Amino acid sequence: xxxxxxxxxxxxxxxxxxxxxxxxxxxxxxxxxxxxxxxxxxxxxxxxxxxxxxxxxxxxxxxxxxxxxxxxxxxxxxxxxxxxxxxxxxxxxxxxxxxxxxxxxxxxxxxxxxxxxxxxxxxxxxxxxxxxxxxxxxxxxxxxxxxxxxxxxxxxxxxxxxxxxxxxxxxxxxxxxxxx
Amino acid sequence: xxxxxxxxxxxxxxxxxxxxxxxxxxxxxxxxxxxxxxxxxxxxxxxxxxxxxxxxxxxxxxxxxxxxxxxxxxxxxxxxxxxxxxxxxxxxxxxxxxxxxxxxxxxxxxxxxxxxxxxxxxxxxxxxxxxxxxxxxxxxxxxxxxxxxxxxxxxxxxxxxxxxxxxxxxxxxxxxxxxxxxxxxxxxxxxxxxxxxxxxxxxxxxxxxxxxxxxxxxxxxxxxxxxxxxxxxxxxx
Numbered sequence: 119x120x121x122x123x124x125x126x127x128x129x130x131x132x133x134x135x136x137x138x139x140x141x142x143x144x145x146x147x148x149x150x151x152x153x154x155x156x157x158x159x160x161x162x163x164x165x166x167x168x169x170x171x172x173x174x175x176x177x178x179x180x181x182x183x184x185x186x187x188x189x190x191x192x193x194x195x196x197x198x199x200x201x202x203x204x205x206x207x208x209x210x211x212x213x214x215x216x217x218x219x220x221x222x223x224x225x226x227x228x229x230x231x232x233x234x235x236x237x238x239x240x241x242x243x244x245x246x247x248x249x250x251x252x253x254x255x256x257x258x259x260x261x262x263x264x265x266x267x268x269x270x271x272x273x274x275x276x277x278x279x280x281x282x283x284x285x286x287x288x289x290x291x292x293x294x295x296x297x298x
Numbered sequence: 299x300x301x302x303x304x305x306x307x308x309x310x311x312x313x314x315x316x317x318x319x320x321x322x323x324x325x326x327x328x329x330x331x332x333x334x335x336x337x338x339x340x341x342x343x344x345x346x347x348x349x350x351x352x353x354x355x356x357x358x359x360x361x362x363x364x365x366x367x368x369x370x371x372x373x374x375x376x377x378x379x380x381x382x383x384x385x386x387x388x389x390x391x392x393x394x395x396x397x398x399x400x401x402x403x404x405x406x407x408x409x410x411x412x413x414x415x416x417x418x419x420x421x422x423x424x425x426x427x428x429x430x431x432x433x434x435x436x437x438x439x440x441x442x443x444x445x446x447x448x449x450x451x452x453x454x455x456x457x458x459x460x461x462x463x464x465x466x467x468x469x470x471x472x473x474x475x476x477x478x479x480x481x482x483x484x485x486x487x488x489x490x491x492x493x494x495x496x497x498x499x500x501x502x503x504x505x506x507x508x509x510x511x512x513x514x515x516x517x518x519x520x521x522x523x524x525x526x527x528x529x530x531x532x533x534x535x
Contacts, residue, residue: 159519164515234512274523
């Protein structure tokens with residue numbers, strides 16, 4: 119999305135006053151998205167925190183169950199610590215990946231996103247992501263978080279409120295309609 | 299014939315005669331028989347004579363009919379006056395009877411004799427009570443009476459006294475002590491309708507909280523972006 123493709127004089131603040139709004143008729147070549155409202159850093163952060171709470175809660179319950187099961191088995195702990203940590207980390211990563219990929223590639227909304235009424239969609243067509251693209255976005259999300267979350271700062275400056283992972287994966291986060 | 303024509307049209311005799319002869323001649327020329335015209339003229343003469351006789355008869359009968367009408371009016375006036383006097387006298391007698399101790403005595407004796415019970419039995423047996431109750435329930439009179447009673451200050455006072463009395467407290471205490479009440483409350487609380495209503499209310503509350511959170515987060519988004527753009531000296535959106 120280049121600056122030339124945007125309509126001149128379309129300032130969200132001028133149209134919506136002090137309300138946050140990155141609302142544009144977004145044209146990309148032949149196709150044009152309907153009028154979308156791109157979501158900002160705080161809203162997306164709250165949605166991600168809710169998702170993280172769900173993921174962590176499930177992980178803690180599962181890890182507690184596994185720890186209880188192992189406590190009654192005569193397993194040499196010292197020798198298996200590293201294996202258990204590695205397995206647990208891999209399972210946690212797989213669980214997180216599966217969580218986000220499943221929700222992004224089916225409805226475009228994780229439970230946290232649904233609560234905040236936002237959804238992830240393709241920047242070019244506005245459709246639901248394919249699983250491979252969703253997985254790539256998750257990898258980019260981790261990549262954006264590595265430099266002290268600096269990969270998320272472009273959300274504050276970008277016209278379509280995209281972070282580094284959005285730019286790399288070609289996605290945007292927009293407002294989703296309510297259940298009514 | 300000539301004279302009849304002359305009398306009817308008011309011409310002189312000779313002129314009338316000439317007119318009649320002209321008419322006779324014209325009738326003969328048309329081929330109509332003279333006897334038919336004579337028949338028509340005679341019929342008209344007879345009609346005029348009968349009308350004249352009727353008028354004279356009516357004039358002669360007018361005094362007699364006036365006398366008959368006056369007699370009838372007099373009779374109606376006398377009958378009305380007598381009826382009014384009679385009604386007044388009957389009502390006065392009834393009032394006098396009702397205020398006298400004889401009436402109470404008569405009522406007491408009638409009640410003692412079982413007449414009232416007999417009357418009630420007959421009303422019940424004949425279905426008159428049912429009919430009356432049905433009529434009362436179907437008609438607007440009952441609503442009117444109930445409305446009047448409910449709007450009266452006496453009912454307000456009565457209700458206030460009842461609520462403030464010890465009777466209401468005792469009734470509530472006995473109701474709370476009864477096991478059936480709590481069984482009923484449990485049944486209602488576990489009913490699907492109540493459960494669904496509570497669930498809907500819970501969802502509504504959660505949605506309300508989420509809506510408030512969304513509004514605040516979007517305000518925070520706008521503020522954060524304004525601050526970042528100001529810091530980076532980029533134009534505001």
